[in-house]
């Protein structure tokens with residue numbers, strides 16, 4: 299009799315696998331919470347490293363501008379096109395400007411910028427800190443009496459928290475501009491009419507809710523990047539795994555938190 | 566105050582099922598230089614990291630200046646850290662900052678020295694390890710392995726620490742440069758009164774820098790005495806190791822285990 303087909307053993311194996319997975323998830327949440335708590339504690343206690351923070355503002359903020367701007371531009375353009383062809387079926391073409399500004403500010407700018415940040419910044423944070431772990435640079439920091447949480451983690455997390463809302467605000471403007479370009483040059487709307495409709499329709503809440511989302515996503519990306527790099531396994535393989543985990547986990551968390559925040563902010 | 570700068574008693578450290586340290590006892594007298602011998606993978610680097618608090622031992626006691634340091638909180642351990650300098654086996658230079666800033670790192674961040682003064686000291690220390698001022702503005706990735714090791718050595722001694730650990734300081738250096746490093750280590754101990762603990766496979770280097778020698782084997786210190794006794798240790802493991810023989814008790818056990 300083939301042991302693998304014995305239903306009792308099979309069920310037992312399944313239960314063990316599920317049990318181990320549940321335990322893993324709980325211990326991961328625990329360890330991650332401690333990491334977040336440590337980060338917060340070190341954010342509010344000296345010494346601080348302003349030059350490191352500035353460097354991260356530039357590398358996270360400034361160098362993400364191009365990729366996030368491109369994303370927003372083409373998203374705005376495609377929504378204008380899509381909503382026009384969709385709405386023309388029930389003669390509501392006039393709502394194109396409204397749809398563009400609403401979807402960009404509330405959803406697409408923060409979510410796509412967050413995902414782009416995960417790919418660009420989350421990966422590089424995990425790779426950089428992971429390499430420092432593997433080559434003992436993090437140990438070296440500690441022997442030189444510098445706390446690696448303060449020196450490496452805090453500047454990156456703060457930069458993510460502050461820069462992503464700024465980037466998303468810029469993305470809002472570029473996204474609306476993309477919609478306007480398609481509206482005026484492809485769909486033959488009047489320029490002034492399109493802009494007036496946009497500005498009359500959009501509310502403070504639409505924009506601010508998107509910026510709140512951006513701040514949370516900025517935290518998620520940088521914390522997952524730092525956490526995975528900081529706890530990287532040994533060798534090149536360890537760093538590779540840390541990088542993949544950082545990107546995948548922050549992308550999934552962004553999508554989950556996007557739903558939760560939408561429910562909370564627009565309840 | 567205790568005679569011993571470092572006192573390890575019955576220290577154990579396990580990774581998974583592997584007992585890397587299995588009751589290590591090691592005492593280093595103040596102002597002396599101890600060399601730690603042992604095959605690769607025998608737990609020499611782990612021993613240093615336990616003393617530094619970079620790894621927590623599973624059990625046992627580690628005292629620095631008579632004060633227990635296992636189980637200290639983060640802040641107390643940071644205070645202890647100012648006593649230590651460490652040359653890591655792989656160098657562990659910070660690759661995002663230039664060489665001089667690597668050397669000056671402890672001066673700038675731990676002793677709050679301003680950058681110009683720290684740079685002057687860094688260049689002096691680089692000269693001491695045989696590197697010219699031209700190297701100062703390069704990045705670590707632009708240096709050869711041996712040069713990186715020397716920069717790392719300069720960084721370890723830059724703050725004049727009380728206790729210095731050298732993890733394979735001469736590995737990868739040519740014999741002449743290895744001797745420069747040996748002299749430097751001797752000088753650190755003699756001139757600065759530092760206590761040194763050095764890991765090395767290089768017997769010439771061990772003979773030059775050691776006051777005392779210990780050998781670690783299968784997670785325990787199996788022999789410890791003054792350097793003068795090394796050649797008459799009457800310990801077959803030590804004999805095999807210092808003469809680099811392929812046949813002897815060390816390899817016999819390894820073959821039986823494998």
Ligand SMILES: Nc1ncnc2c1ncn2[C@@H]1O[C@H](COP(=O)(O)OP(=O)(O)O)[C@@H](O)[C@H]1O
Pocket residue numbers: 580585603604605606607608609610611612
């Ligand atoms: N962080 C770690 N995680 C798991 N195993 C480790 C770790 N550090 C060291 N080891 C293991 O401990 C043993 C001793 O390592 P080490 O002290 O570096 O040896 P060496 O005596 O050559 O310096 C090795 O088998 C190594 O694989």
Ligand SMILES: [Mg+2]
Pocket residue numbers: 609610611654732
């Ligand atoms: Mg080693």
